[in-house]
Amino acid sequence: MSGPVTISDSLECTSSLADRTKSVDPIFDRDHLSKSINGEAFNSSSETAAFRVGELFILNGESYSGSLLGNIPEGNGKYVWSDGCVYNGEWRRGMRHGNGKITWPSGTSYEGEFYGGYIHGKGSYISSSKITYEGRWKLNLKHGLGYQVYPSGDIFEGSWIQGTPEGPGKYTWANGNMYIGNMKGGKMTGKGTLTWMNGDSYEGGWLNGTMHGFGVYTWSDGSCYVGTWTRGLKDGKGSFYPKGSRFPAVQERYLNALRKRGLLPDLRKQNLVHIRHVSSMDMEHSRNKNVSLDRRWSLEVSIEKVIARDSSLELSESTLDGAEKEMGANIPPILEREYMQGVLISELVLNNSFSASSRREKRRERKHAKEVKRPGEMIIKGHRSYDLMLSLQLGIRYTVGKITPVQRREVRATDFGPKASLWMNFPKDGSQLTPPHQSDDFKWKDYCPMVFRNLREMFKIDAADYMMSICGNDALREVSSPGKSGSIFFLSQDDHFMIKTLRRSEVQVLLKMLPDYHHHVRSYENTLITKFFGLHRIKPSSGQKFRFVVMGNMFCTELRIHRRFDLKGSSLGRSTDKIEIDENTTLKDLDLNYSFFLEPSWREALLHLTKVQQVPRQIELDCKFLEAHHIMDYSLLLGVHYRAPQHLLSFISHCQGISGEGLGVVAEKDTIEDENYPQGLVLVPRGTDDNSVVVGPHIRGSRLRASSAGDEEVDLLLPGTARLQIQLGVNMPARAEQIPGKEEKQTFHQVSDVVLYLGIIDTLQEYNMAKKMEHAYKSLQFDSLSISAVDPTFYSTRFLGFIKKVFPPNVIAS
Numbered sequence: 074m075s076g077p078v079t080i081s082d083s084l085e086c087t088s089s090l091a092d093r094t095k096s097v098d099p100i101f102d103r104d105h106l107s108k109s110i111n112g113e114a115f116n117s118s119s120e121t122a123a124f125r126v127g128e129l130f131i132l133n134g135e136s137y138s139g140s141l142l143g144n145i146p147e148g149n150g151k152y153v154w155s156d157g158c159v160y161n162g163e164w165r166r167g168m169r170h171g172n173g174k175i176t177w178p179s180g181t182s183y184e185g186e187f188y189g190g191y192i193h194g195k196g197s198y199i200s201s202s203k204i205t206y207e208g209r210w211k212l213n214l215k216h217g218l219g220y221q222v223y224p225s226g227d228i229f230e231g232s233w234i235q236g237t238p239e240g241p242g243k244y245t246w247a248n249g250n251m252y253i254g255n256m257k258g259g260k261m262t263g264k265g266t267l268t269w270m271n272g273d274s275y276e277g278g279w280l281n282g283t284m285h286g287f288g289v290y291t292w293s294d295g296s297c298y299v300g301t302w303t304r305g306l307k308d309g310k311g312s313f314y315p316k317g318s319r320f321p322a323v324q325e326r327y328l329n330a331l332r333k334r335g336l337l338p339d340l341r342k343q344n345l346v347h348i349r350h351v352s353s354m355d356m357e358h359s360r361n362k363n364v365s366l367d368r369r370w371s372l373e374v375s376i377e378k379v380i381a382r383d384s385s386l387e388l389s390e391s392t393l394d395g396a397e398k399e400m401g402a403n404i405p406p407i408l409e410r411e412y413m414q415g416v417l418i419s420e421l422v423l424n425n426s427f428s429a430s431s432r433r434e435k436r437r438e439r440k441h442a443k444e445v446k447r448p449g450e451m452i453i454k455g456h457r458s459y460d461l462m463l464s465l466q467l468g469i470r471y472t473v474g475k476i477t478p479v480q481r482r483e484v485r486a487t488d489f490g491p492k493a494s495l496w497m498n499f500p501k502d503g504s505q506l507t508p509p510h511q512s513d514d515f516k517w518k519d520y521c522p523m524v525f526r527n528l529r530e531m532f533k534i535d536a537a538d539y540m541m542s543i544c545g546n547d548a549l550r551e552v553s554s555p556g557k558s559g560s561i562f563f564l565s566q567d568d569h570f571m572i573k574t575l576r577r578s579e580v581q582v583l584l585k586m587l588p589d590y591h592h593h594v595r596s597y598e599n600t601l602i603t604k605f606f607g608l609h610r611i612k613p614s615s616g617q618k619f620r621f622v623v624m625g626n627m628f629c630t631e632l633r634i635h636r637r638f639d640l641k642g643s644s645l646g647r648s649t650d651k652i653e654i655d656e657n658t659t660l661k662d663l664d665l666n667y668s669f670f671l672e673p674s675w676r677e678a679l680l681h682l683t684k685v686q687q688v689p690r691q692i693e694l695d696c697k698f699l700e701a702h703h704i705m706d707y708s709l710l711l712g713v714h715y716r717a718p719q720h721l722l723s724f725i726s727h728c729q730g731i732s733g734e735g736l737g738v739v740a741e742k743d744t745i746e747d748e749n750y751p752q753g754l755v756l757v758p759r760g761t762d763d764n765s766v767v768v769g770p771h772i773r774g775s776r777l778r779a780s781s782a783g784d785e786e787v788d789l790l791l792p793g794t795a796r797l798q799i800q801l802g803v804n805m806p807a808r809a810e811q812i813p814g815k816e817e818k819q820t821f822h823q824v825s826d827v828v829l830y831l832g833i834i835d836t837l838q839e840y841n842m843a844k845k846m847e848h849a850y851k852s853l854q855f856d857s858l859s860i861s862a863v864d865p866t867f868y869s870t871r872f873l874g875f876i877k878k879v880f881p882p883n884v885i886a887s
Contacts, residue, residue: 306415449550598774642875712830
């Protein structure tokens with residue numbers, strides 16, 4: 074698998090192009106209107122201005138000949154620079170405007186539309202290095218639909234944004250390989266299909282030029298693998314269908330259902346336009362209508378929102394019965410496989426006959442369909458939370474749009490408190506200030522909007538990105554609550570934000586602690602306490618009030634979270650009652666069967682005061698803050714990503730190549746032994762090119778330093794995966810060792826390399842009268858030290874003591 078390779082090219086003589094299309098025009102401004110031509114002075118006063126044809130000779134050796142209005146180029150004319158560059162075309166008010174052609178001494182040329190001195194509109198570009206481009210431009214950059222041929226013979230036709238392939242497109246290599254799908258930053262990212270010249274193909278998710286997410290790899294002989302990838306490596310469970318298996322008859326219907334759900338690209342819905350053959354009339358028509366690029370020429374998957382309860386994934390009995398008659402008895406078995414970062418760790422042979430196991434096979438397929446779903450249930454029309462979601466999105470869009478134009482300033486004391494709120498009525502038919510909508514009439518309240526705007530700005534969250542994430546075209550997803558609070562959780566479409574319903578008492582706690590919370594977050598950039606980005610209330614015209622808080626999702630990462638734990642430090646009732654445990658199961662204190670060993674300086678930063686660096690012990694600082702506000706019952710949410718066992722890494726499947734000056738060639742091969750493949754987790758000094766480093770969401774503060782690297786800032790290099798920025802609680806590499814005596818619960822290996830994600834959640838529960846009564850009642854029945862409802866001071870002490878056991882001192886590393 075190739076690494077991410079950018080396919081955008083730089084124009085030859087980029088600075089020269091900018092000079093010829095932008096910076097040269099001021100020679101005709103007011104400071105240069107008095108020039109000497111054949112010994113005579115001229116100026117462009119309105120009294121003497123008239124159309125004429127003439128020549129202008131500039132003192133620096135440049136010249137203009139053509140139509141003039143007074144002494145300003147207007148109409149058709151030719152401008153020659155002293156270095157030999159030539160522009161011949163239309164002018165307006167002394168600037169290139171209209172159709173024209175510019176050529177450079179190197180042989181590079183552009184012919185097409187200009188606007189206000191810029192290359193802007195439709196045009197053709199030919200560089201001296203034999204790069205040719207036909208399509209749209211904006212302010213000297215390729216922008217819109219375009220067709221480009223590279224010197225290597227590769228071709229890209231599709232969407233360009235600010236000089237780089239971005240959006241839907243088609244990339245064809247000179248050797249015949251072809252990719253159709255989404256691009257981002259010049260790399261294959263999103264959903265797309267890559268077809269190799271030898272007949273192999275992959276359709277599914279991509280990230281930075283590598284297979285990433287759910288997909289289907291099909292070999293030329295008809296065999297295929299359906300599963301998930303992480304940055305080019307098979308990762309997780311999947312199914313291998315050998316040549317001659319029943320995939321073509323039955324599984325195709327299953328994959329078609331996944332295409333409807335948006336999990337796979339749907340080539341049948343891709344409206345490919347061959348840009349090179351689009352007439353100028355068609356291009357002009359589309360420009361005049363101002364049709365959205367993504368709507369007019371969309372390669373994006375159209376996610377149908379009428380799936381309703383996985384009905385499209387259910388393979389009917391009659392369908393399967395018909396398939397039974399079509400298939401013979403001698404069918405190769407299906408192999409259910411599980412990979413970890415490209416390493417095959419388990420394989421189960423499934424009976425592919427349609428006899429006694431037919432129903433079991435159908436159940437397995439339906440179960441696999443659920444496994445490939447993104448976390449949560451898509452909120453579509455008819456869902457119990459559909460109107461609530463529409464109201465929430467509309468309110469957030471209104472609030473963010475209202476306060477974004479307000480000039481940035483420091484937060485004031487008047488920005489806090491219940492009175493620092495925005496109110497707005499949203500009638501169904503709309504008003505002068507609100508648009509019409511599909512849900513019922515409702516009242517919207519936004520608490521302390523300036524404070525939460527400031528918090529979002531602290532974490533470098535752009536207002537437009539925030540709105541698109543929560544209020545974009547894609548629906549939110551409802552996630553089942555792991556706790557007993559009865560709260561409803563929503564996930565944004567890009568997983569960046571978690572939205573949770575709150576009780577009135579929790580809203581009051583948050584508003585009361587908000588000034589100190591704001592100060593704490595601003596003072597301690599590496600705080601592990603939940604990041605709050607918005608607090609809202611919806612009151613439908615008929616129904617109860619709903620209060621929401623928008624939080625950062627700490628598990629928004631490109632790595633799979635294999636296990637997640639909610640740790641309080643108590644023992645009563647702190648184990649899961651689920652028999653089947655998967656990656657979405659939230660485990661508890663008594664389920665934890667590993668200890669995690671961190672780099673010593675990182676453990677010090679987490680739990681103790683470092684004598685050398687004087688780094689604050691962040692968890693203790695956060696606990697003291699919560700204790701001061703009488704908060705208890707909070708948890709450490711711990712996410713664990715397990716790396717492949719080192720003794721298996723020699724069997725990794727991975728190869729790569731790069732094609733000339735175009736896109737990297739992606740290849741997929743099985744059982745290729747690579748003895749040079751690096752093993753384990755590798756810490757490398759911080760790179761000079763931060764664009765190559767994957768940064769977690771909602772990140773601020775300093776990077777972590779490693780004593781093994783001379784106390785320098787380091788990044789985490791995951792072999793075959795990515796280079797990750799390490800910060801406290803984010804992308805933290807560690808060694809997981811199984812706790813003696815808990816071997817019977819072993820899921821992974823006794824010693825594993827892991828990447829950890831952690832934060833403190835559920836921080837809005839005060840030790841109020843109800844909790845004091847709960848403490849008194851349960852203390853009569855159980856050990857008072859084992860229950861969760863305890864005094865905040867004792868809770869904090871017990872919590873810290875437990876976390877120190879989870880992260881014991883690393884006696885191996887000194």
